[in-house]
Structures are given as structure tokens and as C-alpha cells.
Amino acid sequence: MAVARPNGADHALLYVPGRSFLHRLNPLTKLALVLWCAVAAFALPPQGTIPLALLAIAVGIFAGAGKVFARRLIFTLTPLALALFVVHGMLVDHEGARAAVLGLDLSHDGLAYMVRILGRIAALLSGSLLFVCTTHPARLLKALDSHNFPPGMAYVIASPLLLLEPFTQRARAIREAQMARGLDLQGSFLTRARAFPALLMPLVTLALADIDHRAQVLDGRGFRAMPHRTVLDAPADSGAQRAARWIIVLSIPVLIAGGILWH
């Protein structure tokens, strides 16, 4: 179960290479910031979430990820805004005044609720995009390893991020090969449904065929022989960043309490 996937979801990674301040931050510091943004998105009213989203967007543009931010925000927020407008602005029986605008019977409270939800999602989305656009998965893996994360867990988190790009390319190659053989992806629903196994089965079979080999290679390298792995070129960390992470995490209960009071 997920929300509607944006049309641009073909791109396996949203990472935008760069050397901005945000790119250079330790991935764990950025993860702490994402956590803070996620809590703030639910704890704060729209007067807090909308400025937070705008601030995150401004930082994203500064980090060189403006295009990704624009595309993702438009693809995610537009259908949600339309659905919220119809459902809460027009259909749900909210308390409070209603007004006729351009022949539509709109609920004032329903529209306010729409703004609240959109502000929440915009804050959540832009906070996460800051992390995603400026952190390469390989750097995240190294950051986890260098902070004594169990190697098995670090592998399960980071390996899919690294495997995704080749698998997406493989899926595209299978799609093009099947289309060259006459597979119709633009026909009726039944035609498209019939095309599904032709795309799915070769991909999954190939993916599973690698598993034994990958497991043997990992075991051969003794990747879980020691409780922790040593990283030669770990992402830079500093006392200031470690302190910042603690402050961010410890401020979350304060943020929740502040949000309750603000409401």
C-alpha cells in the first residue's frame, strides 16, 4: 500500500551529485534532520509546516536539487490537493460555515483541513528530499558501518539502494526486448495485463538466480565474521555534528510538546 506513484518514478535514485554544505554533512546528521522534519510535519499546525517546507525547498535549491524538488512536489502534491479539495472542500460534512464560490458549495473548515494536510505532506516530502537528493546510498552504507551498525543490517538497508539502478536498467532492457518482439504496452486493459508476466518473470527469475552467488561471495569475504566492519574512507564526522545529532533527537519531545501547545 502506497500513495500514487509519480510518473517520473522511473529514475531509480533521486541523488543529485554536488559539493554543497548539505552534501558534505554526515549522512547520519541528515537522517536525524529527516526524523525531526517528519515529527514536525505531524506535530505542528500549517503555520509551522508550510514555512518548514519552504525553508527545506530553499535549502534544496541552494544544494542544486531545485529541479528534483519541483518535479517531486508537483507530482505528489497536485493529485493530493485535487482529491482533498473535492473530498474535504465539497463532500465531507465539516462543521462551520459554507460558501458558494463559482457555483461550488465549499466548506471553510474543509478547505482549512486541506491546507493542514498539504502543509504536513509538503514538510514531510521536502525534508526527506533534502536527504535523498544529497546522500548517495554508498555513503550512507559507509556511515552506518563506521558507526558500528551490525553488518547484516547495514547490508539489507544499503544493498537494495545500490542494486536498484542496475535492476531498473535490466527491467527497461527486458521491456524494450519484449516490445521489439511485439509486446503491446499501450493496448486495452486485457492486453496490458497479459504483458505483465512477460515483463515480470524474466526480471524476477534473473534476480533470484543471483542470490546463491551473492551469498557465497559475502560469506567468502567473511562479512559477518566480526561484529563490526572497518571503513577505510568513512564520511567525515565531527564533534559538532555528533552534538547536533544529539540536540536534534533530544529536541523532538520538546517539538511534540510545543506542537500540542501551538494547536
Place this chain on the structure above:
Amino acid sequence: MKLDTKSLVLMAVAIVINVVVGQIAVWIKLPLYVDAVGTVLVGILAGPFAGALTGVLTNLIWGLISDPVAAAFFPVSLVIGALAGILARMGWFKSVGMTIAAGAVIGVISTIVAVPIIVYMFGGVTGAGTDFATAYLLAVGQELVQSVAIANLVQNLADKILTCLIAWLIVKRLPMRFTSGFAFYGYSKA
């Protein structure tokens, strides 16, 4: 619980399968997500714990790479993975009929978990096709929670039955040399 290396690699590949199969469903404009095939696969082959962990990580990683809002639905994926493993332990993936029943059970229970997230976090909408059904049900006089529940139940039932059938078909086609490494799969052998 310590998982062996082969299960860890299976989980990593299953997460990628979830994401890429979800993309294929978008390519062919299928009105279903089909984004839990890998999760159910792990549930059948490696058990409920591995299945639940695969589900959670799929949504968190999906959230990290392309759709941050998907991360909010991680409890739904957790339940899908855990249920697939539990039902596999009970022998529900031994035949096609039982697999359809397992898909229906997973569809109903995952909807029960998803509805509060959709209603209280996202105001009852997801930006997907089910919003049309939700709006229609609201227009004919249903309450918001009921409208979201009915609209999502119908879609989820179809989605999870198809997901379980695909996972079952894949598992049945796997060579014994591969499945013999997963002792848990013994519960799903006919």
C-alpha cells in the same frame, strides 16, 4: 533473531523486486500497486520475521529513494510480510486455492491497518485512483472512514490476491537446488 546470509541477500533482492515490479505496474498502467511480491516471497521462503522486516525496509527505502510519503505506510507492509510468513507456516501457500484465500486474508487485514493511516495522516485521500471511489461513496452519503475503507478494501483485495498468486507462481518455479536452502519453505510444499 539472526538470519543467515542467504536470507539477508534474499531480503535485499526482494526489496528491489518490490520497487521494480511496482514500476512495471506503472509502465503498463495497471490499476493495482503489486508492490509487495518480494515481501510475500520472503514470507513464504524465510518466515514471518524476515517477511515483516522486508516489508518495513521496502517502504522506508522507497521513501528514501523516490516517494517519501510511502514511508508512512510501513506498518501496512510489516503486516503483509508477517502475515505471509504466518500463513505460509500454516500451509496456506500449498495450493492455488489456498493462496487466493491467503491473499484475501492479507488484503482485509492490511486494509484495516492502512485505513487509519490514510484517514488521519492524509485526510482520507492518497492521490491515487481509489480517491474517485472514496469521493463517490461520500457523495452517496457514506462517512469518510467507511468510504476510505470500502474503496481501499476492494482495491487491496484484488492487489493482494494478485500479489500472492504471483509470489506463489514464482516460488513454485524455483529449482529445488535454490529452495532447499530455505528450511521454512518446507511448510509450503504440497
